[in-house]
Amino acid sequence: MLIRRNRFLESDEREVTDPAFYLHRRELMIGAGLAAGAVLLPGCSRAEEASQPGAARGVSSPGGFRTDEEQTPFEKASSYNNFYEFGSDKEDPKNDSGAFVPKPWSVAIEGEVAKPGSVALEDLVQPRAEQERIYRMRCVEAWSMVIPWRGVPLAEVLARFEPTSRARYVAFTTVLRPEQMPGQRRDVLDWPYVEGLRIDEAMHPLTLLATGMYGRDLPNQNGAPLRLVVPWKYGFKGIKSIVKIRLQETPPATTWNQAAPREYGFYANVNPEVDHPRWTQKRERRIGDFSKRKTLMFNGYGDQVAALYSGMDLAVNF
Amino acid sequence: MRRRALHAAVIAAGLLPLAWLALRAWRGELEAEPIKDVTHQTGIWALRLLLATLAVTPLRSLFGLAALAPYRRTLGLLAFSYATLHLLTYALLDLWGAWDTLVEDVLKRPYITVGFAAFLCLVPLAITSTRAWIRRLGKRWVQLHRLVYVAAVAGCLHFLWLVKKDVREPLIYSGILAALFAARLLLRLRPGFAAATKARKSASLSASP
Numbered sequence: 001m002l003i004r005r006n007r008f009l010e011s012d013e014r015e016v017t018d019p020a021f022y023l024h025r026r027e028l029m030i031g032a033g034l035a036a037g038a039v040l041l042p043g044c045s046r047a048e049e050a051s052q053p054g055a056a057r058g059v060s061s062p063g064g065f066r067t068d069e070e071q072t073p074f075e076k077a078s079s080y081n082n083f084y085e086f087g088s089d090k091e092d093p094k095n096d097s098g099a100f101v102p103k104p105w106s107v108a109i110e111g112e113v114a115k116p117g118s119v120a121l122e123d124l125v126q127p128r129a130e131q132e133r134i135y136r137m138r139c140v141e142a143w144s145m146v147i148p149w150r151g152v153p154l155a156e157v158l159a160r161f162e163p164t165s166r167a168r169y170v171a172f173t174t175v176l177r178p179e180q181m182p183g184q185r186r187d188v189l190d191w192p193y194v195e196g197l198r199i200d201e202a203m204h205p206l207t208l209l210a211t212g213m214y215g216r217d218l219p220n221q222n223g224a225p226l227r228l229v230v231p232w233k234y235g236f237k238g239i240k241s242i243v244k245i246r247l248q249e250t251p252p253a254t255t256w257n258q259a260a261p262r263e264y265g266f267y268a269n270v271n272p273e274v275d276h277p278r279w280t281q282k283r284e285r286r287i288g289d290f291s292k293r294k295t296l297m298f299n300g301y302g303d304q305v306a307a308l309y310s311g312m313d314l315a316v317n318f
Numbered sequence: 319m320r321r322r323a324l325h326a327a328v329i330a331a332g333l334l335p336l337a338w339l340a341l342r343a344w345r346g347e348l349e350a351e352p353i354k355d356v357t358h359q360t361g362i363w364a365l366r367l368l369l370a371t372l373a374v375t376p377l378r379s380l381f382g383l384a385a386l387a388p389y390r391r392t393l394g395l396l397a398f399s400y401a402t403l404h405l406l407t408y409a410l411l412d413l414w415g416a417w418d419t420l421v422e423d424v425l426k427r428p429y430i431t432v433g434f435a436a437f438l439c440l441v442p443l444a445i446t447s448t449r450a451w452i453r454r455l456g457k458r459w460v461q462l463h464r465l466v467y468v469a470a471v472a473g474c475l476h477f478l479w480l481v482k483k484d485v486r487e488p489l490i491y492s493g494i495l496a497a498l499f500a501a502r503l504l505l506r507l508r509p510g511f512a513a514a515t516k517a518r519k520s521a522s523l524s525a526s527p
């Protein structure tokens with residue numbers, strides 16, 4: 001019992017001294033700017049915000065950039081996750097990612113951009129431009145976490161490469177290194193892992209290219225050194241260890257959709273009304289909680305993103 | 319006396335996974351989703367013990383291990399105990415406060431439907447596992463207890479259908495079940511394979527299907 005109490009004290013202390021908090025002010029300024037803009041947008045009215053159950057439960061900063069819900073301990077977030085490149089059990093990524101070498105790293109930006117090229121990670125995501133975002137993360141398997149990420153909005157990165165008018169989708173590719181990623185030696189999925197977003201989703205201010213979490217660099221098991229975070233979509237959209245970003249006119253293939261088209265769609269927006277064919281998506285268990293909680297539409301980011309899908313049948317475009 | 323000690327040892331061994339689970343829970347070492355962890359562990363041990371139960375008769379016949387016979391019921395009841403814990407963990411803890419979803423789950427989710435069916439098959443087998451019931455039912459006891467095959471197939475399907483993509487592990491269990499079926503078929507078609515026909519006959523008192 002004594003040991004357990006000590007652990008609790010440690011984790012409290014870590015939360016207080018989390019070095020990532022120094023970016024708070026910048027976040028609030030961006031959030032305030034966006035909120036001001038949101039007032040002018042249809043579908044983002046105050047009345048709708050009030051009707052969102054998420055607004056009552058977890059107070060978010062205006063743009064949805066930071067929830068003040070209790071954060072999942074780093075130990076859990078870094079030891080219980082899906083990263084099939086390192087194995088299909090949720091402890092595998094932590095246990096079997098030790099041989100992975102995330103540095104040096106470069107990313108190829110290709111396709112419908114005026115300035116394509118291969119860029120070193122430090123130039124792609126400049127450390128001083130990084131922000132902290134505290135997002136809910138909802139896995140398609142009906143569990144969830146709250147994770148403080150460090151990164152830059154994808155929109156800022158893409159803008160530098162000057163997307164052309166034909167850039168309607170963004171395709172991402174994970175590194176292929178079977179010698180360092182034991183999961184890639186078996187064809188459970190079609191390697192390398194690929195994911196994609198519509199351009200407006202990619203340019204949304206919530207969409208983050210992350211290089212860190214909990215105030216430190218991404219651990220190998222969480223997608224070092226560069227991953228995508230799209231908080232209103234199921235976790236598998238957050239492609240890890242990205243080596244290629246391609247802008248294109250046609251919808252890109254996505255790995256889980258190819259593996260099981262009936263179960264995983266291209267959009268993969270968190271939606272309690274559309275069940276996974278084999279299990280319900282109405283509820284989720286927040287890691288650390290005893291009972292499940294209700295899953296929120298768009299993972300509680302409806303105020304920010306619902307307008308992206310207005311007029312779409314989300315049961316068809318799941 | 320020795321047989322009693324062995325019997326106690328089998329029961330103790332069968333309860334070890336439960337003790338290990340309890341110890342991990344007490345030390346706070348369960349996975350990040352403790353209820354899912356307990357559900358998975360009790361479920362996997364229910365299936366393992368069920369397959370062990372089904373292995374008793376073929377092993378006895380093929381290798382003349384007549385001494386195994388008395389443990390079949392013990393293994394079966396252990397399997398049933400784990401299956402009960404598995405169902406209770408899911409129905410009480412996993413669905414905590416949202417019990418209305420139980421009916422929907424059982425009706426709408428094929429892997430839960432077959433899992434629940436497997437459990438229902440095991441209930442009458444557990445109830446009629448006593449000597450008194452064996453005597454009372456006579457030949458019909460053998461017929462009734464063929465339900466164990468249905469339970470085993472449903473149990474394997476339950477595992478296979480709940481896995482997201484990597485079906486290696488559930489396929490191993492399905493493979494073992496298939497091998498056990500093959501062994502029984504072989505024994506039925508070619509009785510000469512039985513290493514100890516005598517042992518088989520004497521054991522048929524405890525009514526082997």
